[in-house]
Amino acid sequence: MASEAAVEVRGLRKTFYDEGRGEVKAVDSIDFTCERGQVFGLLGANGAGKTTTLRMLSTVLKPTGGEARIEGLSVAERPAEVRRRLGFYSASTALYPRLTARETLEFFARVNRYPASEVRARVDEIIERFGMGPFQNARVDKLSSGMKQRVSIGRTVVHDPPVVIFDEPTVGLDVLNALALIDAIRDLRDAGKTVIFSTHIMSEAEKLCDRLAIMHGGRILVAGDLETLRGQTGQHYLEDIFVNYVSDADEETRLALERRDARELEGIGGRPGEPAP
Amino acid sequence: MSLYDIRLLYIRELRAALRERGIVINSLLVPLLLYPVMIWVIFSGIAFIKGSEERLPSRMLLDGVPAAHGDLTDLFGADDRVDLVAQVPGGAGPEQAVRDGDLDLWAQFSAVPTDGGPVNFTVDVVHNSSMDRSDRALRRFESQLEDYRATWREQVASEMGLGPAQWLGFEVALENTATGEDVGAFLLGLMVPMFMMMMISIGCFYPAVDATAGERERSTWETSLTLGVDHGSVLIAKYLYVATLGAIAGFLNLIALSISMAALLRPLLGSDAVSFQIPWRALPVIGIGTFAFALMVAAAMMLFAIFARTFKEGQAMIGPAYILSLLPPILVTSPDLELNVKWALVPVCNVCLLFRQAIGGEINWALAALVILVQTLAIAALLAAVRRVLSSEQVVVGGFEGSLGTWIGRRMKRRTQETRHGQ
Numbered sequence: 001m002a003s004e005a006a007v008e009v010r011g012l013r014k015t016f017y018d019e020g021r022g023e024v025k026a027v028d029s030i031d032f033t034c035e036r037g038q039v040f041g042l043l044g045a046n047g048a049g050k051t052t053t054l055r056m057l058s059t060v061l062k063p064t065g066g067e068a069r070i071e072g073l074s075v076a077e078r079p080a081e082v083r084r085r086l087g088f089y090s091a092s093t094a095l096y097p098r099l100t101a102r103e104t105l106e107f108f109a110r111v112n113r114y115p116a117s118e119v120r121a122r123v124d125e126i127i128e129r130f131g132m133g134p135f136q137n138a139r140v141d142k143l144s145s146g147m148k149q150r151v152s153i154g155r156t157v158v159h160d161p162p163v164v165i166f167d168e169p170t171v172g173l174d175v176l177n178a179l180a181l182i183d184a185i186r187d188l189r190d191a192g193k194t195v196i197f198s199t200h201i202m203s204e205a206e207k208l209c210d211r212l213a214i215m216h217g218g219r220i221l222v223a224g225d226l227e228t229l230r231g232q233t234g235q236h237y238l239e240d241i242f243v244n245y246v247s248d249a250d251e252e253t254r255l256a257l258e259r260r261d262a263r264e265l266e267g268i269g270g271r272p273g274e275p276a277p
Numbered sequence: 278m279s280l281y282d283i284r285l286l287y288i289r290e291l292r293a294a295l296r297e298r299g300i301v302i303n304s305l306l307v308p309l310l311l312y313p314v315m316i317w318v319i320f321s322g323i324a325f326i327k328g329s330e331e332r333l334p335s336r337m338l339l340d341g342v343p344a345a346h347g348d349l350t351d352l353f354g355a356d357d358r359v360d361l362v363a364q365v366p367g368g369a370g371p372e373q374a375v376r377d378g379d380l381d382l383w384a385q386f387s388a389v390p391t392d393g394g395p396v397n398f399t400v401d402v403v404h405n406s407s408m409d410r411s412d413r414a415l416r417r418f419e420s421q422l423e424d425y426r427a428t429w430r431e432q433v434a435s436e437m438g439l440g441p442a443q444w445l446g447f448e449v450a451l452e453n454t455a456t457g458e459d460v461g462a463f464l465l466g467l468m469v470p471m472f473m474m475m476m477i478s479i480g481c482f483y484p485a486v487d488a489t490a491g492e493r494e495r496s497t498w499e500t501s502l503t504l505g506v507d508h509g510s511v512l513i514a515k516y517l518y519v520a521t522l523g524a525i526a527g528f529l530n531l532i533a534l535s536i537s538m539a540a541l542l543r544p545l546l547g548s549d550a551v552s553f554q555i556p557w558r559a560l561p562v563i564g565i566g567t568f569a570f571a572l573m574v575a576a577a578m579m580l581f582a583i584f585a586r587t588f589k590e591g592q593a594m595i596g597p598a599y600i601l602s603l604l605p606p607i608l609v610t611s612p613d614l615e616l617n618v619k620w621a622l623v624p625v626c627n628v629c630l631l632f633r634q635a636i637g638g639e640i641n642w643a644l645a646a647l648v649i650l651v652q653t654l655a656i657a658a659l660l661a662a663v664r665r666v667l668s669s670e671q672v673v674v675g676g677f678e679g680s681l682g683t684w685i686g687r688r689m690k691r692r693t694q695e696t697r698h699g700q
Contacts, residue, residue: 016676055674058503059502059503060499060502060503060674061670061674062670079508080505080506080507081505083503083504083505083506084505086503086505088503090499091496092496092499093496093497093499093500093503094495094496094497094500095497095500096289096293096497096500097293097495097497098292098293098294098296098297099289099292099293103292107285107289108504110285111282111285111286111289111504111505111506112504112505113505139296159505
């Protein structure tokens with residue numbers, strides 16, 4: 001697989017085994033690429049497979065099949081190196097509560113192999129950029145949620161990763177903090193970072209993303225820039241575009257299930273819509 | 278895996294842990310202060326109870342004391358701790374009064390005449406062993422009677438012109454070859470392994486839950502999994518952090534034990550000669566043994582705790598490991614057990630016996646080396662089990678619902694199914 005793009009995903013699959021449901025395909029052979037310096041949005045309802053996809057990209061989960069590369073490195077073969085080139089921000093990656101804001105930033109810079117001699121200057125820079133000066137020596141568990149959010153963004157980017165992943169970053173934030181976070185993501189794009197951003201809030205995606213992929217039932221239904229999607233659907237608003245694709249997919253799924261049922265019933269001598277004899 | 282990463286992660290774990298009140302209390306303060314506090318509580322309690330008991334006089338009824346032994350009645354009468362009663366209170370019979378607790382002791386004397394010789398007597402004593410006060414009365418009665426008998430016998434023998442050599446009969450002289458150091462070493466050898474294991478387990482308990490279930494509960498587990506280091510380094514750092522706090526708890530306990538034990542045990546042994554000094558040459562062995570204990574307990578606790586998703590689950594899951602860790606020291610509490618090749622092959626028990634040997638001042642270095650080897654292999658086996666468990670992605674990411682037992686059960690079930698399909 002060529003490694004021109006910052007992130008390349010080909011045929012990526014993830015299957016879980018659930019005691020009650022048996023084998024569950026959380027992600028079903030998806031493909032997409034993210035170019036350097038772009039914000040790539042992964043849109044989908046809850047349970048669409050966005051978080052599982054991003055957890056595979058961040059190497060928390062191992063793919064069942066297919067391949068994903070970050071900056072040319074395979075997530076399955078060189079996970080630690082991939083993690084050093086990534087910043088990963090999600091609700092499930094909280095801050096260490098007993099470290100101070102400054103200690104947190106220093107720890108993340110060092111552990112992600114930012115040049116040791118430059119860590120101090122880099123931490124000072126991040127503290128300055130995100131306005132953490134007044135609370136830099138306070139323990140994280142004593143900070144307000146807005147302050148914690150700033151520390152979280154700081155620790156995500158302190159090692160200057162070329163690719164940053166945000167998994168539903170605005171969930172649970174108030175309007176002002178959500179806007180501040182959107183601004184921070186925009187700054188990252190302006191700084192040349194590749195950002196993958198998952199959300200189910202269409203307005204955020206509309207504001208931020210250079211390219212989008214709509215996920216549903218573990219599959220990517222469509223990927224492209226907003227104008228292309230508008231052209232394909234004839235809809236202007238992303239919300240309408242999303243509903244259009246998801247409804248089509250659901251209809252296809254319904255028809256496919258009906259066809260399967262019909263085949264099964266024919267096999268045992270019944271007719272579709274009738275109970276089996 | 279890199280040492281740089283492990284060091285960085287380990288320092289992060291320790292720094293965070295030492296800011297957690299629960300960890301500081303359980304892993305540092307309890308081992309250090311337990312014995313002094315225990316001593317204070319025990320001695321305050323004993324002093325209070327003894328004082329209260331001593332102030333209570335024993336109510337005794339002496340019946341039929343022979344006239345020739347009138348001094349005996351005077352002796353009891355002069356004793357402040359004895360209250361001689363002339364008749365049974367409440368009008369009941371003396372035996373019933375002793376049973377009811379209205380009287381502590383009833384002594385019935387019967388004279389035994391001898392031909393021209395001194396008047397001897399027999400005494401029937403009625404007491405109630407279910408009552409502490411009656412028991413104490415019996416001890417006081419026997420003590421006074423014994424003193425009186427010795428004086429009276431000497432006096433009669435003297436009147437008969439007999440010297441002690443003629444009437445004392447066989448005399449037994451005891452000589453204890455054990456020095457105070459020997460007795461102290463013997464007692465420390467029995468107690469140190471037990472207390473060490475207990476404290477190391479307490480020291481590991483909270484950090485093991487904190488480093489696993491605590492991280493999951495705080496949503497920092499996944500943060501650690503997304504760090505730019507090998508996942509093995511993250512887990513080794515956590516393991517070393519748990520083992521370090523266990524070892525610190527063990528060492529603090531040893532210091533507190535060696536300082537406090539003399540104050541605690543000397544009064545109970547009734548001897549100031551007993552020394553509770555741990556020999557200097559035993560310290561390296563105890564140091565290595567403490568690390569071996571801590572590494573073992575930490576591995577066992579991590580094995581159980583790795584499945585926990587909340588702090589409460591973690592505490593419940595580690596419980597069995599905590600109890601299991603206390604069994605080996607209990608198993609080797611028998612003073613007759615000694616470290617030999619057979620015992621050296623039994624992990625944990627072997628370290629307990631090595632401690633005892635070292636505190637006793639005799640170290641068999643060949644056996645000590647065998648103990649360390651066996652213990653290292655046991656730790657490696659436990660760590661291999663931890664690694665095996667962590668090969669399951671569901672466990673690593675916290676998606677597995679159940680304990681170690683559930684996990685083993687499911688694996689066995691799957692293996693059985695695979696075998697059947699294979700056939």
